[in-house]
Amino acid sequence: MFHKEGYKIISIALIIFIGVNVAAYVAIQIREWQFAILAITSAFLILVLQFFRNPKRNTKINEVTIVAPVDGKVVVIEEVYEKEYFKDNRLQVSIFMSPINVHVTRHPISGEVAFSKYHPGKYLVAWHPKASEENERTTVVVKNNQIEILYRQIAGALAKRIVNYAKEGEKVTQGSDSGFIKFGSRVDVYLPIGTKVDVTLNQKVKGGESIIALL
The missing domain is CATH 2.70.70.10 (Glucose Permease (Domain IIA))
Known part of the structure; x- marks a missing residue:
């Protein structure tokens, strides 16, 4: 579950992730380079996703x-x-x-x-x-x-x-x-x-x- 404040940034990150890797697959024929670009962009995407995560918290509501x-x-x-x-x-x-x-x-x-x-x-x-x-x-x-x-x-x-x-x-x-x-x-x-x-x-x-x- 992600926080609403991250929807726009997550969408942009996904577009960049897909665009860069499609371009790399088409333009670069060296498989090792393709994997390297995939690894770098995946790490970037994971960082964005983890930052905007919004885990459910079980607050025990108490007046004291x-x-x-x-x-x-x-x-x-x-x-x-x-x-x-x-x-x-x-x-x-x-x-x-x-x-x-x-x-x-x-x-x-x-x-x-x-x-x-x-x-x-x-x-x-x-x-x-x-x-x-x-x-x-x-x-x-x-x-x-x-x-x-x-x-x-x-x-x-x-x-x-x-x-x-x-x-x-x-x-x-x-x-x-x-x-x-x-x-x-x-x-x-x-x-x-x-x-x-x-x-x-x-x-x-x-x-x-x-x-x-x-x-």
């Missing part, structure tokens, strides 16, 4: 758990000052996505979208200390009767487009699609101070399934 919004590795767990929306200290949990991770962003909790804003910006590497403030990013806040949390999609050096589906006032379900980041990046989650974090640094998590914190 916060699930990872994306696949990747936990790279930051620290108390910081969140100055865009809350304007107070929050517990930041950051998840870094490599190009081979699933890049679907999912809602970490069920509730109502209270805030959703896009910020144009730079393309510093995703782990750069200033990436969360200077890179292209989107900020989304979801709240319910239990908690209000903020998560931020941050573009990286390779990510040239962030897609955000969250609309203010919309009701969302934990684990459902919130957006997509193309070609590597990170997502920061801001939790209330005192929230019990249920992950450790360098731990790998799955979006929509792994629990990152408990109320």
Whole structure:
């Protein structure tokens, strides 16, 4: 199953794959070269397909758990000052996505979208200390009767487009699609101070399934 954001790129990749290999078969009579071109174009096609994959995730919807919004590795767990929306200290949990991770962003909790804003910006590497403030990013806040949390999609050096589906006032379900980041990046989650974090640094998590914190 592939994400809708990849349909156009996958179609173009398939056309290139077929066109190059048909041309190679017609124009090149050396079988070894034909196989080499087939291998290279197949690797390219596989990379495109794996990047836009959208595996089904079995989210166990629960009002007392916060699930990872994306696949990747936990790279930051620290108390910081969140100055865009809350304007107070929050517990930041950051998840870094490599190009081979699933890049679907999912809602970490069920509730109502209270805030959703896009910020144009730079393309510093995703782990750069200033990436969360200077890179292209989107900020989304979801709240319910239990908690209000903020998560931020941050573009990286390779990510040239962030897609955000969250609309203010919309009701969302934990684990459902919130957006997509193309070609590597990170997502920061801001939790209330005192929230019990249920992950450790360098731990790998799955979006929509792994629990990152408990109320």
